[in-house]
Amino acid sequence: AVVEEEGVDDVGFTVAKSIYMVSDGTGWTVEHLVSAALGQFDYCFVDRGCPVNTHLFSGIDDAEKLLAIIKQAVKEGAMLVYTLADPSMAASAKQACNLWGVPSTDVLSPITEDIASHLGVSPSGLPRGASGRNVPLSDEYFHRIEAVEFTIKQDDGASPQNLANADIVLTGVSRTGKTPLSIYLAQKGYKVANVPIVMGIDMPRTLFEVNPEKVFGLTINPAVLQNIREARARTLGLISAERGNYSDMDHVREELEFAARLFAENPVWPVIDVTGKAIEETAAIVLRLYHDRKHKCTMPTISKRY
Amino acid sequence: AVVEEEGVDDVGFTVAKSIYMVSDGTGWTVEHLVSAALGQFDYCFVDRGCPVNTHLFSGIDDAEKLLAIIKQAVKEGAMLVYTLADPSMAASAKQACNLWGVPSTDVLSPITEDIASHLGVSPSGLPRGASGRNVPLSDEYFHRIEAVEFTIKQDDGASPQNLANADIVLTGVSRTGKTPLSIYLAQKGYKVANVPIVMGIDMPRTLFEVNPEKVFGLTINPAVLQNIREARARTLGLISAERGNYSDMDHVREELEFAARLFAENPVWPVIDVTGKAIEETAAIVLRLYHDRKHKCTMPTISKRY
Numbered sequence: 001a002v003v004e005e006e007g008v009d010d011v012g013f014t015v016a017k018s019i020y021m022v023s024d025g026t027g028w029t030v031e032h033l034v035s036a037a038l039g040q041f042d043y044c045f046v047d048r049g050c051p052v053n054t055h056l057f058s059g060i061d062d063a064e065k066l067l068a069i070i071k072q073a074v075k076e077g078a079m080l081v082y083t084l085a086d087p088s089m090a091a092s093a094k095q096a097c098n099l100w101g102v103p104s105t106d107v108l109s110p111i112t113e114d115i116a117s118h119l120g121v122s123p124s125g126l127p128r129g130a131s132g133r134n135v136p137l138s139d140e141y142f143h144r145i146e147a148v149e150f151t152i153k154q155d156d157g158a159s160p161q162n163l164a165n166a167d168i169v170l171t172g173v174s175r176t177g178k179t180p181l182s183i184y185l186a187q188k189g190y191k192v193a194n195v196p197i198v199m200g201i202d203m204p205r206t207l208f209e210v211n212p213e214k215v216f217g218l219t220i221n222p223a224v225l226q227n228i229r230e231a232r233a234r235t236l237g238l239i240s241a242e243r244g245n246y247s248d249m250d251h252v253r254e255e256l257e258f259a260a261r262l263f264a265e266n267p268v269w270p271v272i273d274v275t276g277k278a279i280e281e282t283a284a285i286v287l288r289l290y291h292d293r294k295h296k297c298t299m300p301t302i303s304k305r306y
Numbered sequence: 307a308v309v310e311e312e313g314v315d316d317v318g319f320t321v322a323k324s325i326y327m328v329s330d331g332t333g334w335t336v337e338h339l340v341s342a343a344l345g346q347f348d349y350c351f352v353d354r355g356c357p358v359n360t361h362l363f364s365g366i367d368d369a370e371k372l373l374a375i376i377k378q379a380v381k382e383g384a385m386l387v388y389t390l391a392d393p394s395m396a397a398s399a400k401q402a403c404n405l406w407g408v409p410s411t412d413v414l415s416p417i418t419e420d421i422a423s424h425l426g427v428s429p430s431g432l433p434r435g436a437s438g439r440n441v442p443l444s445d446e447y448f449h450r451i452e453a454v455e456f457t458i459k460q461d462d463g464a465s466p467q468n469l470a471n472a473d474i475v476l477t478g479v480s481r482t483g484k485t486p487l488s489i490y491l492a493q494k495g496y497k498v499a500n501v502p503i504v505m506g507i508d509m510p511r512t513l514f515e516v517n518p519e520k521v522f523g524l525t526i527n528p529a530v531l532q533n534i535r536e537a538r539a540r541t542l543g544l545i546s547a548e549r550g551n552y553s554d555m556d557h558v559r560e561e562l563e564f565a566a567r568l569f570a571e572n573p574v575w576p577v578i579d580v581t582g583k584a585i586e587e588t589a590a591i592v593l594r595l596y597h598d599r600k601h602k603c604t605m606p607t608i609s610k611r612y
């Protein structure tokens with residue numbers, strides 16, 4: 001049996017603190033926000049000084065389920081973070097947490113109230129998927145699905161004859177993240193094609209025929225790329241002979257130089273260094289440049305209409 | 307020239323209100339939260355009673371850029387919603403907004419402060435990508451990329467011999483959203499395969515050999531499916547003869563019945579009705595069932611360790 005004492009268990013490790021995340025919907029919003037906030041504490045996750053467990057409870061649409069979760073939070077010493085569109089549910093959460101001493105944060109009501117007074121209209125108070133709501137899926141929604149399907153078909157240089165139909169074309173050597181970046185952008189509604197740069201293989205002619213303003217080059221530090229490629233070769237279970245020079249340092253360097261020359265010959269293409277960047281960070285850079293170029297406005301912004 | 311008066315322009319339409327979203331990072335967190343909150347007002351977007359424009363400013367990492375945006379917000383009568391990890395930047399935003407009468411909401415500081423007191427440690431105050439931070443990309447990060455790459459390769463019934471390697475297998479007739487759902491789940495780190503159900507075509511043998519607990523059936527209302535398929539056929543530019551019976555109502559109904567029989571023969575597979583559901587809503591349901599089955603716990607939750 002584990003003896004817990006002052007937050008330290010019997011082998012001297014700090015016991016993980018829990019964060020309960022509750023939503024009447026999918027839970028993706030509260031998960032996204034908590035995960036961003038936890039970025040402020042990752043310095044102490046690394047040394048294990050403050051391990052954290054998160055638990056996501058989605059579809060919590062009645063008070064009974066809600067109270068059961070809060071009771072569990074009491075037992076586990078967890079805090080509660082929630083998005084509950086129905087004001088009476090949000091009030092119940094707050095009240096029960098206060099009563100039972102569970103630290104809690106309502107992340108939806110403050111922003112909803114502020115937007116309500118800015119717009120001068122009242123929030124519906126209806127959770128997504130509530131039976132009273134019957135909002136048909138929008139054109140934008142189907143447009144996004146189409147973008148995902150287009151992007152999958154164009155992956156890895158497939159169908160170069162279709163580059164003209166892409167909103168964005170990504171190009172770079174293997175393992176610069178073209179595929180996951182393409183997919184990330186596709187889910188935001190952009191049709192993306194990616195074209196691999198492989199030394200000794202001609203680039204498709206169509207790459208130089210499309211509007212160069214929509215082409216983006218990706219580059220990366222050679223040592224980091226070599227590491228990633230080695231891990232990749234291990235994952236694929238390739239033995240040394242099969243790897244060829246894929247993760248060979250000289251080859252990696254030469255291939256990146258080959259790419260750099262291609263980029264230099266096409267100076268309109270922005271070149272983004274993806275070293276150490278998460279996919280969503282590179283995506284933010286691509287889209288900032290993309291919208292700037294499209295709107296030629298002084299302040300770079302991505303705009304939407306509701 | 308447009309004459310604006312009391313928020314109504316010269317043709318009698320309500321002028322759109324603006325929401326400026328600012329982040330020192332990618333901006334995806336504030337965008338996600340604002341878009342969830344705007345769900346509370348969609349009843350009045352539909353009748354155009356309260357049109358809204360959002361503008362996303364990402365990578366705002368110095369006070370000069372921040373103040374330029376706030377000045378622009380003053381001119382446009384916009385409100386400001388922001389995530390700024392550096393407390394002095396967050397304070398500047400608040401101060402400038404108060405001074406110039408711009409309604410503003412800080413969505414990161416409250417949750418960060420509450421988590422800090424729960425954990426008993428201080429937030430770093432460093433934005434993601436700040437030069438002081440040098441957190442290497444995690445194993446989980448590369449795992450997610452692998453899941454996306456696996457999932458793309460398995461799309462639309464490709465490589466049925468690999469079904470055993472999938473975490474989740476989706477099956478349903480054409481246009482039940484298998485592909486976008488697979489991709490959504492893949493980005494959360496699950497390896498997903500999807501297998502189309504087409505009347506008159508045998509399902510791959512491997513589908514019945516894998517653990518049935520990881521297979522999910524998708525179904526949809528016939529009339530809604532017919533609509534979607536008709537729109538799809540139009541998008542693809544198919545002429546009536548090429549469409550065959552793809553979007554024919556009798557055929558749609560028969561194909562869904564064929565799928566229903568398959569599901570009945572495999573009672574372990576949960577069947578999810580996707581009618582009117584957004585991809586992320588279906589994803590939440592799939593993952594809830596998936597984690598329930600895996601952990602057999604009383605309270606359905608998706609857990610993570612930091």
Ligand SMILES: Nc1ncnc2c1ncn2[C@@H]1O[C@H](COP(=O)(O)O)[C@@H](O)[C@H]1O
Nearest residue numbers: 023025026027028029083085127128345
């Ligand atoms: N389209 C929408 N309409 C109404 N409420 C929404 C909508 N999208 C999200 N929400 C609410 O916003 C919060 C976060 O949603 P979710 O990300 O699904 O957990 C929940 O309280 C949802 O009920």
Ligand SMILES: Nc1ncnc2c1ncn2[C@@H]1O[C@H](COP(=O)(O)O)[C@@H](O)[C@H]1O
Nearest residue numbers: 036039329331332333335389391433434
């Ligand atoms: N891993 C991280 N480390 C530190 N701060 C982060 C991290 N991820 C997100 N943030 C912060 O959380 C807020 C939202 O991030 P973003 O979604 O990139 O706009 C910003 O203020 C970021 O600086």
Ligand SMILES: [Mg+2]
Nearest residue numbers: 156178179180
């Ligand atoms: Mg690729």
Ligand SMILES: [Mg+2]
Nearest residue numbers: 462484485486
């Ligand atoms: Mg498909």
